[in-house]
Each structure stands twice: as C-alpha cells, then as structure tokens.
Amino acid sequence: MASCTFVNSWHSPQVAPILGFKQVRILTPLFSDLDRKNQRHVFLNMQHSQCVSGIGSGTTHISDAKIPHVLTVAGSDSGAGAGIQADLKACASRHVFCSTVITAVTAQNTVGVQGVEILPDDVVAEQLKSVLSDMHVDVVKTGMLPSLRVVKVLCQSLRKFPVKAIVVDPVMVSTSADVLVGPSVLAGFREELFPMADIVTPNIKEASVLLGDVPLKSVSDMRRAAKLIHDMGPRNVLIKGGDLHASLDAIDVFFDGEEFYELCSSRVKTCNTHGTGCTLASCIAAELAKGSSMLSAVKVAKRFVETALDYSKDLVIGNGPQGPFDPLLALKNINRSSYRQERLFNPNDLLVYAVTDSNMNKKWGRSIAEAVKAAVEGGATIIQLREKDAETREFIESAKACLKICHSYGVPLLINDRVDVALACDADGVHVGQSDMPARLARRLLGPEKIIGVSCKTPEQAEQAWINGADYIGCGGVYPTSTKANNRTIGLDGLGEVCKASKLPVVAIGGIGLSNAHDVMELGLPNLKGVAVVSALFDRECILTETRNLHSVVSGAALLVK
Numbered sequence: 001m002a003s004c005t006f007v008n009s010w011h012s013p014q015v016a017p018i019l020g021f022k023q024v025r026i027l028t029p030l031f032s033d034l035d036r037k038n039q040r041h042v043f044l045n046m047q048h049s050q051c052v053s054g055i056g057s058g059t060t061h062i063s064d065a066k067i068p069h070v071l072t073v074a075g076s077d078s079g080a081g082a083g084i085q086a087d088l089k090a091c092a093s094r095h096v097f098c099s100t101v102i103t104a105v106t107a108q109n110t111v112g113v114q115g116v117e118i119l120p121d122d123v124v125a126e127q128l129k130s131v132l133s134d135m136h137v138d139v140v141k142t143g144m145l146p147s148l149r150v151v152k153v154l155c156q157s158l159r160k161f162p163v164k165a166i167v168v169d170p171v172m173v174s175t176s177a178d179v180l181v182g183p184s185v186l187a188g189f190r191e192e193l194f195p196m197a198d199i200v201t202p203n204i205k206e207a208s209v210l211l212g213d214v215p216l217k218s219v220s221d222m223r224r225a226a227k228l229i230h231d232m233g234p235r236n237v238l239i240k241g242g243d244l245h246a247s248l249d250a251i252d253v254f255f256d257g258e259e260f261y262e263l264c265s266s267r268v269k270t271c272n273t274h275g276t277g278c279t280l281a282s283c284i285a286a287e288l289a290k291g292s293s294m295l296s297a298v299k300v301a302k303r304f305v306e307t308a309l310d311y312s313k314d315l316v317i318g319n320g321p322q323g324p325f326d327p328l329l330a331l332k333n334i335n336r337s338s339y340r341q342e343r344l345f346n347p348n349d350l351l352v353y354a355v356t357d358s359n360m361n362k363k364w365g366r367s368i369a370e371a372v373k374a375a376v377e378g379g380a381t382i383i384q385l386r387e388k389d390a391e392t393r394e395f396i397e398s399a400k401a402c403l404k405i406c407h408s409y410g411v412p413l414l415i416n417d418r419v420d421v422a423l424a425c426d427a428d429g430v431h432v433g434q435s436d437m438p439a440r441l442a443r444r445l446l447g448p449e450k451i452i453g454v455s456c457k458t459p460e461q462a463e464q465a466w467i468n469g470a471d472y473i474g475c476g477g478v479y480p481t482s483t484k485a486n487n488r489t490i491g492l493d494g495l496g497e498v499c500k501a502s503k504l505p506v507v508a509i510g511g512i513g514l515s516n517a518h519d520v521m522e523l524g525l526p527n528l529k530g531v532a533v534v535s536a537l538f539d540r541e542c543i544l545t546e547t548r549n550l551h552s553v554v555s556g557a558a559l560l561v562k
C-alpha cells in the first residue's frame, strides 16, 4: 500500500493532479459504508497488481484507468456456455471488468444451435462507441463476428479508439459442428482484423478453414498452420487442440513469429467442453489487461481452462451431448451444506453460546468432538471452537467432525480467530478478537453468508464492528475469569453500556455460569441475546447436564425479560 494516497472529497479535483493522477473523476457515493465514514473518497495511484481496495478503514474508489478491463465483441449464447456469457464468467473469475458488445443472438443449448439472429451493423457500431468513448478498455477480445460488415465496423472503431491489445478468437463453427459464421468474413479477417491482432486463437477446424480447408490432424500440422496464419499479420498465433483425437493430450501450439511452444495438459474426460475456446480467449485477454506478457497470459489461460474442466467434469446441465462448464468453480458448492441453504445468521442462536477449551478437554480426557456433541445435546445453540494450541491439520479434522455433529442438530459452528481453518472446513463463521484479523478482511475472505463475531469492550469498538460488517459482538469479561489472561473485567455496567451503543446483537462473556447467568439476562436489553460460556460447561464432569441447566436458566430469564 506504499503508493496509496488518500484525498478528501472537497479538495480532490485540485489536489489529485498535483499528486500525479492522470484521470480525476468525482464518484457519487453509492454505498452506505461511505456515509458512515464521512463521505471520504479515495483515489489510488498504483499498478493493477497493487490495487487492494476496501481493506482496513477507508472506502476506496479506484479510477477507471486502474481497473483491468476487457471488452468482448461476441455473440450471445442462450445456453450460457459460450459467447458473451462465457466471456463475462471468465473475466469475473479472473477479477477483470468485462463490458460487452453483442453482435448476434443465438438460440443454443447443449444439443446444438437452433437459431441465429444477426444484429444490424449500426447497432453493433453504436454499442462499440458507447463503451469505447466512455470507459477505459485495456483489451478487446472478439468472438462471433457474423458478417464482413461487422468486422469492418469493429476495425474502424479500433482505429478510432486504440486499446492495449486485441485478442481475436475467429469463431466459425460451434463445438456441436453448427456453422456460426459464413466464409464471407474470411477476407475481413485476413485483410483487416488479423493484422491488427496481438493474438489469433483458432481451433483446429477454424485453422483449417482459414487455410483453405487443409486437413489438420497432428501437432506438426498445427505447427505448420500456426506459421501460415502468422503470415496473415497477427503478432502471435495459438492453434487450439481441443478437437485433436481423444487419445491425445490437449495440446495447443503457440507461435510468436520466432519460436513454437507446445502447451500440453492432460485431456479431461468430460462432455462439458462447450465454451472452452471463448473462455480461453477471454482469460488471455484478462491476463493481458492486468499487464501480463503474451506467453504467460496464454499459459495461465490454458491452466485455467484445464482446472475449470476438471472441476466441472461431472456436472449435468441440459440433456444434450455438449454441456457447459463452470469457470467460476462455484456450482459444486451449492449442495455442499444444506444447513447454510436453509438459514442465515439468527441472533437468537446466541442464547447458549458454548466456547470450547483444549486444556479443559485434556484435563477431562475428552476429544473436541465429544465435548461439542455433549454441549449440543444439552441444548447449546451455537458452538465456537477456541483451540489456541491446536496443530492446524489436526484442528481442521476436529472442526470437520464437529461441524457434522453441529449441523445434525441445526446448530452453527464458529472458529475462533482462524479464518483459514474456517475456510478449510467450511465452518459457519469465525469469532475474532481486537488483535485478530480485522472483521472487514475476514468478511472479504469468507463472503457475505458467513457469521462473523467480534470481541468488544467499549461502545467505540462495537460501532467499529458494525461498520466492518460483523454479525454480532461478544462483550466482556463481564465477571473475572481465569480462561483468558490479562482480560479486563467490565462488569454488568460495562456490558450495559456496550449493549445500548451497539447496533448489533450482543452475547455476554466472561465468568458466566449457572449462578450468575440470570443476573446478566436480567439487564433486559433487547439486543442482549445470550451468554457465552467456557468453564461452566467444559470444566465440568457432565457437559450435557450443565448445558441443559444453563439453557433452562437463560431461556427462562429471556422469557421474563420479554
């Protein structure tokens, strides 16, 4: 963050140029975050690779010129495996902004192409102008260009609005062998577009058509084709070998005008290959937009497609022979946890909040899972694993076992401090202290659905936890406790102050047990939702009984208060 500069909004137009910003835009605050933070605008003067936005205390606005941006000029695929839809997904997955100019609307599915409607040239021209005259586009990627006129319109626009790089995927035939683009465009490709291109990426069939229907069957045929297509003017050529014989690896041939590179990956056994070419070209464009060299962009793209195909090999979408794949690597997670599907964070889950302690488990000869099972059977409404000394691998295994137990009772499981462990075992969330990972950063890593709790002793900390996107706060120590060293006791008064100031639900913690839980709940503050307990459950002979008793005291007090 060394080259990051903050400029207050009221003097930004004057100050920003002095600081060396090329483009200054006053951005309208969109998010309530900004309101909460005195409407502060932030301009970043840094390379893409250094752009870290939104972490820490400031809301960051990164100028248009600093956000890697690919414009795709391609056809729409209703089945969303290829075309514009594939390009959007690939760019999103590579963290690059993608704008779209649609050249044709195709009716497509996993069976094949049922219809193609070509958009009028002036509609394509207008879309190009809209995007290129306003936005800072780094790289243009082309897919289906359905007519010679569209190729010409595109080349004109590119001459008027030059970009850093042009990636041309000369789409002609779909994987399902349907013809998408007729031979009339070939002259436009050869004479106008290819000489402007930084890379052209035909598949074997397209390379063959470009060369006058010469058959291409082997890697040496692909090398010869790469050389001949390079002679048509592009700076680099990639001949894609997805359609090589199924017994061969997936080999692509890259030629930069001097050297040949064979990019080889194992062939993923799957029918879900519809859109591989579009995805590959978009990923190359995305990497170029971030500033990569051509060879490394191509290598990353090839590895990206292989990873996505492998991830998606067993997905079943549609009934035809050519399924789409999942470049966002997200679909398999949908059924991963039926529990999370059913419910998001419910503040009432804080009622009986059981926090484990490895020393106590050791003392009583119990595994973490045994302790957790007893607590949920006794009526704990949420579990936090607080395993300060656990070895990471062992901790992940225990956490997975605990998660199974908790979910079978519909109880959420949080991990103390260790966001990595929470991610690894797909726990329901984390609880972080004031010196642990900041809640806002934890939220970024865990996503919007996970539960995040923050330990707070003061109203200011409670306010900050809310700003940082926490779901609840843990407030204490309410009473003196030996579980946590050097922990200042804030008493019932301190708890009351924090609750009154907090916009978030609160769970009280610190020295709470059967004898005093009622006093805590009797404070009767509407956002005080429950008590968090360590020793009074886990440093006892029978965790189940203790939890059951505590549950009855706390729920009784909560009812009285209502």
Ligand SMILES: Nc1ncnc2c1ncn2[C@@H]1O[C@H](COP(=O)(O)OP(=O)(O)O)[C@@H](O)[C@H]1O
Residues within 6 Å of the ligand: 175, 202, 203, 204, 240, 241, 242, 243, 250, 251, 252, 265, 266, 267, 268, 269, 270, 273, 275, 276, 277, 278, 280, 302, 305, 306, 309
């Ligand atoms: N079954 C597969 N396993 C691994 N990689 C593949 C597979 N099929 C295609 N690819 C890769 O996907 C990319 C797109 O290739 P290809 O399918 O030939 O293009 P298109 O989709 O334009 O027909 C290439 O990098 C190719 O090697």
Ligand SMILES: Cc1ncc(COP(=O)(O)O)c(N)n1
Residues within 6 Å of the ligand: 074, 075, 076, 077, 082, 083, 084, 106, 108, 143, 144, 171, 173, 174, 175, 176, 180, 273, 274, 275, 276, 277, 278
């Ligand atoms: C709109 C559109 N653009 C491109 C392709 C090629 O993709 P693939 O070769 O994977 O079928 C397609 N099928 N549809």
Ligand SMILES: [Mg+2]
Residues within 6 Å of the ligand: 175, 242, 273, 274, 275, 276, 277
């Ligand atoms: Mg293909």
